[in-house]
Amino acid sequence: MTGTHPGDEGPIWGVELTPEHPPDRIASLAALAEDEGFDVAFTSSHYxxxxxxxxxxxxxxxxxxxxLGPGVVNPYETHPVKLAAxxxxxxxxxxxxxVFGVGAGDRSSLATLGVERDSPLRRVLETFDLARDLWAGETVTHxxxxxxxxxxxxxxxxxxxxYVGAQGPHMLRMSxxxxDGVLVNAAHPRDLEWAAGQIEQGLAERPASERSSGDRSDPRDDAFESxxxxxxxxxxxxxxxxxxxxPPVAFIVGGAAExxxxxxxxxxEAASAVSEALEAGELNEAFDRVTPSMIDAFCIAGTTDQVADRFAAALEYVDGIVVGSPLGPDLEDAIERASEALASATQE
Known part of the structure; x- marks a missing residue:
């Protein structure tokens, strides 16, 4: 089941591959994703x-x-000039x-390293502004x-x-x-609808030099990918x-804003129980405390047909979907099923 992507005219298909497995295994999964019609593969970054x-x-x-690109790195663990290189x-x-996927990073993970996540919006913006100048061949002092x-x-x-990884209103608008794009850290249409409103506000303030020259009835600028x-x-x-x-839902709940x-x-109380278990390093207990409603809110989980329905609902508010970790209990099977679900969700 290869080559199912509808082409450049359709929504963007992405996949996140987490290098909890050896690089050669991840490379094999990327090749499979390419065969299955995905446009972009991000590799997550955790110490x-x-x-x-x-x-x-x-x-x-x-x-x-x-x-191909990191999805996402942060400019705290590694200096922005080094990330650009x-x-x-x-x-x-x-x-x-x-592609360059950059964000503010996970506060709890940075705290483990003794790193304070100060001024996240400014630091992310300054990081990719600097990177663009360096990529253009300039010598930069900042x-x-x-x-x-x-x-x-x-x-x-x-x-x-x-592409900026974003969840909060300020980072979404800045992105x-x-x-060039935003990676909205959300899976539920309710969150994506809210994020689309923030993105629309940011696009209204986008400098003219960064806008597309073509007219478009859709309020999303076609020089920008959500x-x-x-x-x-x-x-x-x-x-x-x-x-x-x-597991991923537990970490999402642990970092979710009120x-x-x-x-x-x-x-x-249920969310606090998950967070406290994570902070104590009791991962299995945290995973066990994840409730069905948490999975419904923070993950697209189910059979191929069920996932296709959720993808279709999400695509009402974004230009494409990055199929994020965990993908499923069997990674190769999950990539093939995700491709099938995306094809079903994007059929006109």
Whole structure:
């Protein structure tokens, strides 16, 4: 079941591959995603997993056309100049297929490293502004949320699309105003509808130089891509898919803001129990405390047909979907099923 993507005219298909497995395994999954018609493959970045850029280099070797990039790195663990160089290297080894997924990072993970996540919006914006100048071949001096003095890259100039990982209103609006795309950290239509309103506000303030020259009745600017970075678990059996969704949902609940919990009527005490277990390092207990309503709110989980219905509902508010971790109990099977579900959801 290959080559099912409807083409450039249809919604964007993305996949998130988490390097909790060796790079060669992730590269094989990227090749499968390419065969299944996906447009872009992101590799997540967490200090406890394999390095995303090493993994991306293997993915580049294993593929020919699919776009590749970190999804997402943060400018706290690694200096922004270094992130720009690493991403440009992936662009070079992939013959110009790199994208740059950048965000503020997970506060609890950064705290584990003794890193304070200060001024996240400014730091993310300054990071990709600086990266764009470096990719253009400029020598850059910057004093802001970080410092760079006479920095430049010993690489050929290039242009790399920037996608900002965002969930809160300010980051969403900033992304729409300045970036090439946004990765909306949400799976439920209720959250995506709310995010679309924030993105529309940002697009209204987008500089004219960054807008498309064409007229478009849709309020979303076609120089900007809004993608749902949606945790997804798909399998032939609904119960198995929902069970596999427990770990990522636990982490989503643990970091969810109170307005997000309220939007889905998630019990505060139940959410606190998940968060406390995570903070104590009791991961299995945290996963066990995930409720069915939490899975419904924060993951697209079920059979191929059920997931297709949820994808279709999400696409009312975004330009495409990144099928996020965990994908499902069987990764290869899940990628094939996700492709089938996307094809079904995007049929006219």
């Amino acid at each position: 406890f997993n394999r390095d995303p850029f090493v993994t991306l280099s293997r993915m580049a070797d294993a593929t020919a056309d699919i776009r 690493q991403t440009a290297t992936i662009d070079e080894v992939s013959d110009g297929r790199a 004093e802001g949320t970080f410092t760079a003095r006479d920095a430049s890259l010993n690489l050929d100039p290039t242009e790399i699309p920037v 729409a105003k300045h970036a 993608l749902a970075f949606a945790s997804t678990s798909v399998a032939g059996d609904e119960a198995a898919a929902r069970e596999a969704a427990r 307005p997000v919990l309220d939007r889905h009527d998630v019990d505060r």
